Amino acid sequence: MNQILRLSSHSKKEAKLAEQIQAFGTLLDSFGNAKTLMNPNASRHGRYLELHFNERGRISSAKALTYGLDKTRLNHLTFEERSYHVFYQFLAGATVAERDHFVLEDPSDYALLASSGTYRLPSGPFSDDAIGMSDLRAAMRTLGFKPKHMTSIFSLLVAILQLGNLQFTDGDASDVPAYVSNAPVLDQVARLLGVAPEELSQVLTNKTNYVRKELYTVILNAQQSSAQRDHLVRDLYAILFQFIVETSNHRLAPSSKDPLPSTQIILLDQAGYQTRGPAGTTSISLTGATPLISAYGQNGFDEFCINFTDELLHSYVQRNIFEDTVGPNVQMVNDGVTLPAIATMDNGACVELIRGAQLSERAQRKPGGLLGVLNKACSSYKSGKGGEQRDDDLLQELNSRFGVHNSYVASTSGSAADRTLFGINHYAGQASYDVKQFVEKDVDLLDSAFVTLLRNSSDPFVSKL
Template identity: 75%
Template sequence: LSQILRLSAHTKRETRVADQIRALGTVLDSFGNAKTLMNPNASRHGRYLELHFTDKGRINSAKVLTYGLDKFRLNKLSHEERTYHVFYQLLAGTTPQERDALMVEDASDYALLASSGCYRLPSGPFSDDSIAMEDLRAAMRTLGFKQKHMTSIFSLLVAILLLGNLQFADPDAKDVAAYIANPQVLDHAARLLGVSAEDLSQVLTAKTSYVRKELYTVLLNAEQAAGQRDHCVRDLYAILFAFVVETANHRLAPNPKDPPAPTQIILLDQPGFQTRGPSGTTSVALTGAPPLISAYGQNGFEEFCVNFNDELLHSYFIRNSFENIGFNGQIASDGITLPNISTMDNSACVELLRGAQLSERSQRKPGGLLGVVNKACSSYKSGKGNERRDEDLLQELGSKFGVHTSYVASPSVGGAQDRFLFGINHYAGSASYDIQGFVEKDSDLLDSAYVTLLRGSTDAFVSKL
């Protein structure tokens, strides 16, 4: 990318656009990348970057589409992993004035960051978080972020860390919601969010939902309140990430009235195939066929989404590279015979996942395994689901796809979790998934009371976010 930008920028304007594209990479790496067991700078989101050039090959504009942000990294971390870089960079690179205003503490004082016991990147040229914070500030200024917006972003990041520190306890009386055991942390988080501590506590310990067109408020116990808090934290960061991307695109994207760019280069970056080993594993190992990665814990909904994306991308790449379609079809139509290359056919897995091949027009409603999950989510959103919604989904998947060549009905990894597992034979190897949490995570319902609370914030940045 750096070489392309260097060769395509000659005038002052072109150089400025090239600098902004480089700055975009720095910002997205900070907000969307994290250290995993296998990679100190792993993409935890998908990134589709368009570079637009003039008819003379000069860089003119760019825009980026992001998708698939791993929001659950805001709540749980495996051993020796980190959440998004920006949190560590902020704590390491705050100015004395920011540290006093935000009352920033050490990374080990925040539950989210301390959950993995890993605070620093492996030693190397890009391992210093304080230097990375300086680079992030410079990149955000290059992309047109105002100082007041940068201050608000950093304040919101600290608020997210503080929400993760909240501790919930059950009262002695029955039919009473859980309460927050460390109110001083609640007060600090509420101040940064521009809301009252009482209102924030109410949103975190009670849940409102529509059931058969009627609004219900449910009082939550300590465990449920912690889950409500985790959901709020995930969505708050996702909204912040979307704002960062939108602001960058506002500076980089071409004018909608301009004609399409005569030349484009597309850069696609998304997490690669991955799978986790059985729960309790004590080492990192490669299992199955590379490049599947075995890490701590069991695969869940997050790994399923990543592998679904990669399965479809692999199919698209194979078909367009080695079959007589697209550009290859044009070559063949000119009478040029292309060599017959044998490739791994993953069409059966694609058909299992989406109910149709990439060459076929997708149905209006999702088909295949995705359609069954979508149906379960629709029932859950309408209030028809029960506590056994995930087990019912697993049973439905087994009855519909149990005989499919790419579906593994009862994978065995050893342990009590086997009864919650199903497997898929991906092109890169077989992976088993824990069905628990699939329906709730895919539904991704945000409590309307939380939205109302933040819209009423006295902080203009938070209320407009």
């Protein structure tokens, strides 16, 4: 991409735009990439980047669509993995004034970062987090982030890290909510968010639920309060990530009055096929048939989403390269060119299992396949009809509907270890999934109490996010 930008920028305006596009990539790498077992700079989000060019082939604008941010990386990490780079970069490259103002500590003092025991990148280019922080600051200035906004962003990052350190203790009675046992940390988080400690504690130890269109407040115990805290951490970071993307796009994207670009180049970057293999890796493992139960933990809803998008992308690329009825091959066939017949592995059955329609078919207004069953379960959950057995009910419906499908693997063992599992035969191999929390993660409801809390923040940046 850097070479394309260099060749397509000649004027000062074009050179500045090219520099901003490169800076945008730096921001997305810092806030959206992380170290995994297989890749020290793995994309943990989907990135659809458009580069727009005028009739002379000069760069004129750009915009990016991001999706599928891996929010599980904000609560607990697998051994030898890291959370998003920006946390480590800021802790390594913060100024003396920032360290004093935010009371920064060592990465090992933050529960989120300490959960994997890995704080540094492997030796090599771009492995120095302090230098990465310097590059990030420069990129943010290039994209027009004001110093006060940069400070607010860093403040929110510290608040997220400190939220992970909050600990809860059960109340004295069943009708008494849990309480925060380390009040000094609560005070610091509240100060960073611009809210009262009492209000923050209230939001973390109580939860608002919609049941049959009625709003109820539920008292939480210590374990549930920890889950509520994790939910707030995920939502805060996702909102911050989206703010950074939208602010950057505002600098780069064309206005509604600009003519359509004469030419555009699209760059797609998304995670590839995921399955847990030896040592807990979440990268592809082509080792043939695998048992439904894994000794290294089970894939969940996040891996399911990644593998679904990867399955669609694989089918799209395969069809457009090898089939004569789509893509550029149609034009060659119409011009009388005889193309050789090439045998490929058709993953259409897997696509049909998941979405209820082949990629060559128009998807129904309501999703079919596995997504249709999941969508129905989510609708029941949002309306308050889903009971505590919603995971078991979902798995039972999946086994009933798709048990005979060639791409579906139903658990046949009666042991407790695999009673919540199902498998899918993907193009890259078989992957098993734990159905636990599929519905909750797919619904991904933002607690209304979070919204009220942040909207009433005394910090203008937080209240307007």
